[in-house]
Amino acid sequence: xxxxxxxxxxxxxxxxxxxPATVSRAMAQPSLLALETLTRVRDSARRLGYLTDxxxxxxxxxxxxxxxxxxxxLDSTIFARVLQSFxxxxxxxxxxxxxxxxxMSLAAETEAVxxxxxxxxxxxxLVGAExxxxxxRLLATSDVRVVLTWVGAPDFAAVTVDNEAAGRLVAxxxxxxxxxxxxxxxxxxxxxxxxxxxxxxVRQAMDQAGLALPDALVSEQALTMAGGRAGCARLLDLAxxxxxxxxxxxxxxxxSVQEAQARGLSVPGELSVAGIDDIxxxxxxxxxxxTVRIPTAQIGQVAASxxxxxxxxxxxxxxxxxxxxxxxxxxxxxx
Amino acid sequence: xxxxxxxxxxxxxxxxxxxPATVSRAMAQPSLLALETLTRVRDSARRLGYLTDxxxxxxxxxxxxxxxxxxxxLDSTIFARVLQSFxxxxxxxxxxxxxxxxxMSLAAETEAVxxxxxxxxxxxxLVGAExxxxxxRLLATSDVRVVLTWVGAPDFAAVTVDNEAAGRLVAxxxxxxxxxxxxxxxxxxxxxxxxxxxxxxVRQAMDQAGLALPDALVSEQALTMAGGRAGCARLLDLAxxxxxxxxxxxxxxxxSVQEAQARGLSVPGELSVAGIDDIxxxxxxxxxxxTVRIPTAQIGQVAASxxxxxxxxxxxxxxxxxxxxxxxxxxxxxx
DNA sequence: ATTTCTTATGATAGCGCTTTCATCGAAGGT
DNA sequence: ACCTTCGATGAAAGCGCTATCATAAGAAAT
Numbered sequence: 001x002x003x004x005x006x007x008x009x010x011x012x013x014x015x016x017x018x019x020p021a022t023v024s025r026a027m028a029q030p031s032l033l034a035l036e037t038l039t040r041v042r043d044s045a046r047r048l049g050y051l052t053d054x055x056x057x058x059x060x061x062x063x064x065x066x067x068x069x070x071x072x073x074l075d076s077t078i079f080a081r082v083l084q085s086f087x088x089x090x091x092x093x094x095x096x097x098x099x100x101x102x103x104m105s106l107a108a109e110t111e112a113v114x115x116x117x118x119x120x121x122x123x124x125x126l127v128g129a130e131x132x133x134x135x136x137r138l139l140a141t142s143d144v145r146v147v148l149t150w151v152g153a154p155d156f157a158a159v160t161v162d163n164e165a166a167g168r169l170v171a172x173x174x175x176x177x178x179x180x181x182x183x184x185x186x187x188x189x190x191x192x193x194x195x196x197x198x199x200x201x202v203r204q205a206m207d208q209a210g211l212a213l214p215d216a217l218v219s220e221q222a223l224t225m226a227g228g229r230a231g232c233a234r235l236l237d238l239a240x241x242x243x244x245x246x247x248x249x250x251x252x253x254x255x256s257v258q259e260a261q262a263r264g265l266s267v268p269g270e271l272s273v274a275g276i277d278d279i280x281x282x283x284x285x286x287x288x289x290x291t292v293r294i295p296t297a298q299i300g301q302v303a304a305s306x307x308x309x310x311x312x313x314x315x316x317x318x319x320x321x322x323x324x325x326x327x328x329x330x331x332x333x334x335x
Numbered sequence: 336x337x338x339x340x341x342x343x344x345x346x347x348x349x350x351x352x353x354x355p356a357t358v359s360r361a362m363a364q365p366s367l368l369a370l371e372t373l374t375r376v377r378d379s380a381r382r383l384g385y386l387t388d389x390x391x392x393x394x395x396x397x398x399x400x401x402x403x404x405x406x407x408x409l410d411s412t413i414f415a416r417v418l419q420s421f422x423x424x425x426x427x428x429x430x431x432x433x434x435x436x437x438x439m440s441l442a443a444e445t446e447a448v449x450x451x452x453x454x455x456x457x458x459x460x461l462v463g464a465e466x467x468x469x470x471x472r473l474l475a476t477s478d479v480r481v482v483l484t485w486v487g488a489p490d491f492a493a494v495t496v497d498n499e500a501a502g503r504l505v506a507x508x509x510x511x512x513x514x515x516x517x518x519x520x521x522x523x524x525x526x527x528x529x530x531x532x533x534x535x536x537v538r539q540a541m542d543q544a545g546l547a548l549p550d551a552l553v554s555e556q557a558l559t560m561a562g563g564r565a566g567c568a569r570l571l572d573l574a575x576x577x578x579x580x581x582x583x584x585x586x587x588x589x590x591s592v593q594e595a596q597a598r599g600l601s602v603p604g605e606l607s608v609a610g611i612d613d614i615x616x617x618x619x620x621x622x623x624x625x626t627v628r629i630p631t632a633q634i635g636q637v638a639a640s641x642x643x644x645x646x647x648x649x650x651x652x653x654x655x656x657x658x659x660x661x662x663x664x665x666x667x668x669x670x
Numbered sequence: 671a672t673t674t675c676t677t678a679t680g681a682t683a684g685c686g687c688t689t690t691c692a693t694c695g696a697a698g699g700t
Numbered sequence: 701a702c703c704t705t706c707g708a709t710g711a712a713a714g715c716g717c718t719a720t721c722a723t724a725a726g727a728a729a730t
Binding site: 343344345355356358359360362363387388390391392393394395396397 | 715716717718719
Binding site: 080085096098103 | 559
C-alpha cells in the first residue's frame with residue numbers, strides 16, 4: 001500500500017537501481033541474474049507491491065499463458081469434473097483457464113472459438129469432434145494448439161474414450177443376461193457425437209446378436225435426470241415394453257430406475273437398467289447401478305498435459321485413448 | 336485464409352483505405368462512423384479474417400473484458416451451476432470468464448487472487464466472506480470490482496443466501512416433528528463460512544427449543560456423498576443415536592439416507608433425514624428429500640449483473656439476499 | 671457572409687512489458 | 701600477455717491497439 005498508483009516495471013527498476021530489462025528478467029527468467037541483483041529486485045518488487053501486468057506481458061511476448069475451454073455446459077457433473085482436473089493441472093504450470101459454454105449449439109461454439117482466439121489463448125480444449133466449417137477455418141488460420149476431448153479427429157491432438165465400445169459393453173452385458181428387447185434413453189443427437197457413438201455401440205452389439213433396436217425403443221431426451229425419467233416412461237408405455245433400459249448417461253439410468261420404481265416395477269427384477277459414466281451417485285444408489293466407468297478426472301488431466309506438450313513444441317497431435325470398464329452392480333439381472 | 340500472417344488493425348486500415356483509428360472505431364464504436372465507411376471497413380475485416388487482438392486492446396484501453404471467478408472447486412453441482420449461469424450472463428455482455436479453484440485453501444485463494452489481478456481482470460467473483468489479510472490487501476490496492484457470493488462482507492457487493500436461516504429452517508422443522516435428538520453432518524468448517532453458518536443456524540433453533548447439540552452429534556466430513564455416509568455412520572454408531580440427521584449439504588443427506596437404508600433403518604420411519612441445497616436429485620430420490628431450496632442458478636446470474644453494474648460505475652456495493660425456502664418432502668416424519 | 675457547431679476522420683502518443691542486440695568486465699585457453 | 705568465451709546487464713525497438721487532440725467539411729445560427 002506504499003504508493004497509490006499501481007507500480008509498474010520501471011518503478012521497480014528505478015527503486016532497485018537497475019534497468020527495466022533486468023526487472024523483466026527477474027520476474028520471468030531469474031536464473032539469468034546474479035543472485036545479489038535478483039534479491040535486490042525482488043525486495044523492491046515486494047516493497048512496491050508490484051504485480052506483473054499480464055496484459056502487457058502477453059502483448060509483448062506473444063504468449064498469454066491462458067488456455068480456453070469450450071464445453072457444452074458447466075452445469076454437468078461430467079464436464080465440471082473434467083474442467084476441475086484440467087484447470088488444476090494447468091494452474092500448476094502457470095496457465096489460467098478461460099471457460100465458455102455453448103449449450104449444445106454449433107453456432108455458439110463457433111462464436112466462442114472466435115472470442116477465445118481474439119483473447120489470444122495459447123491453447124484450446126474442445127469437446128467432441130463435430131465442428132462447423134467456420135470453426136475449422138478459424139482454428140486453421142490461427143496458431144492455437146488444440147486438444148479435443150471425448151472424441152478425436154485427425155488434425156488435432158485428442159484425449160478420448162471409446163464411446164462406441166461403452167455402448168457395446170453395456171449392451172453385450174444385457175444381451176448375455178438374456179435380454180432381447182432393450183431400450184435406450186439417449187441425449188439429443190444433434191451436435192453430440194458422444195451420444196451418437198454410444199448409441200451406435202449399442203446398435204452394433206444388438207446387430208451382432210441378431211437383435212433389433214427399432215426407433216421406438218430409442219428415446220432422445222435433454223441431459224437431465226428428469227429426461228431419463230421421461231425417456232424411460234416413454235419406453236415403458238410401449239405395447240411391447242423392453243426388459244432392459246440403457247441410459248446414454250448415468251443420469252438417464254438413474255431417472256429410469258426412479259421411473260420404474262415409481263411405477264412399482266422392481267429393478268432389476270422386472271426391469272434391468274444400466275448407464276454409462278459411473279458418476280459418484282451410481283455406486284451408492286439402490287440398487288447400485290451397472291454402468292461403464294469413464295475416467296473423467298483423468299480426461300481433464302491428460303488433456304491438460306497433452307495441450308501443454310503441444311504448446312511446448314513437443315508432441316504432434318497425439319491421441320490418447322483412455323480405458324473404460326464395465327462395472328456390473330445390482331441394477332441388471334437375467335431376464 | 337487469404338494471407339498467412341495474422342491480419343492486424345493496420346492491414347485492415349490499409350485495405351479499406353482508412354486510418355487505423357477508423358478501423359478501431361468500426362470495431363468498438365460503430366455508431367461513430369459514416370455508414371459507408373463502416374461497411375467498407377467491415378468488408379475488409381471479413382476478407383482479411385481480421386480478429387481484434389484482445390491483448391493489445393486490453394493494454395491500450397485498460398479494460399480486459401474478463402472476469403475472474405475463484406471457487407472452492409468446479410467439481411460440485413452447486414458451484415458448477417452458479418458458474419454456468421454466471422458465465423452465460425457475462426458472455427451476453429461480452430465478458431469472458433477466467434476461473435480458478437482453491438480446493439478449500441485460504442492460501443491458494445490468495446494466490447489465485449494475485450494471479451487473476453495480474454491478469455488484469457475487470458471484476459472478481461469470490462465465494463464466502465472469509466479472506467486472508469493478504470487477499471484483502473491485494474483487493475484494496477487494485478481497483479477491481481468484487482462481488483461476493485453466498486456470504487457477504489461490508490466492503491464488497493454481494494449476492495447472498497441466509498445460510499443460518501437455512502439451518503434454522505430444517506432444524507425447526509425437525510423439532511416441530513417432535514425430534515429431540517438431532518445430529519448433523521457438516522463440511523469441514525475451516526475456511527467454509529457457509530457450512531459454519533448452517534451449523535450455527537441449526538444450533539440456534541435447538542437452543543431456542545431448549546435442546547442440546549453436543550459435539551458428538553456433529554460430524555465434519557469432506558463434501559461428498561461418501562462423506563455423508565461416513566458421517567451418518569458415526570452418528571448411528573453412537574450409544575444414544577439421533578432420531579434425525581441434518582446434512583449440511585444435500586449430498587450429505589443423500590449419503591445419510593443410503594447409510595441408514597444400508598443398515599436396514601427405514602427413512603423416515605426410523606430416521607428422519609433432511610438436507611440443504613435442493614439439488615436435482617433430491618426431489619426424485621426415494622424417499623424424496625426434505626431440504627431447503629437455495630436458488631443456485633440465480634446466485635450466479637445476479638452476481639454477474641451486480642458485478643457488471645459495479646464495473647459500469649452504477650451500484651455501490653449492493654447486497655442482494657436471495658430467498659430460500661423449506662421444501663418438505665418424504666424423508667422426514669414425526670418421531 | 672461570417673461565426674459557431676457538428677460530424678466524420680486522421681495523426682500519433684502511449685499502454686507496460688519482452689526481447690534482440692550491444693556492451694563490458696572477468697574468466698579461460700594457449 | 702592476447703584472444704576468445706561467457707555471464708550479467710543495459711538500451712531501445714516494438715507488440716497491436718485505443719484514445720486524445722487536431723482537422724476538415726458541412727450544417728446551422730446570426
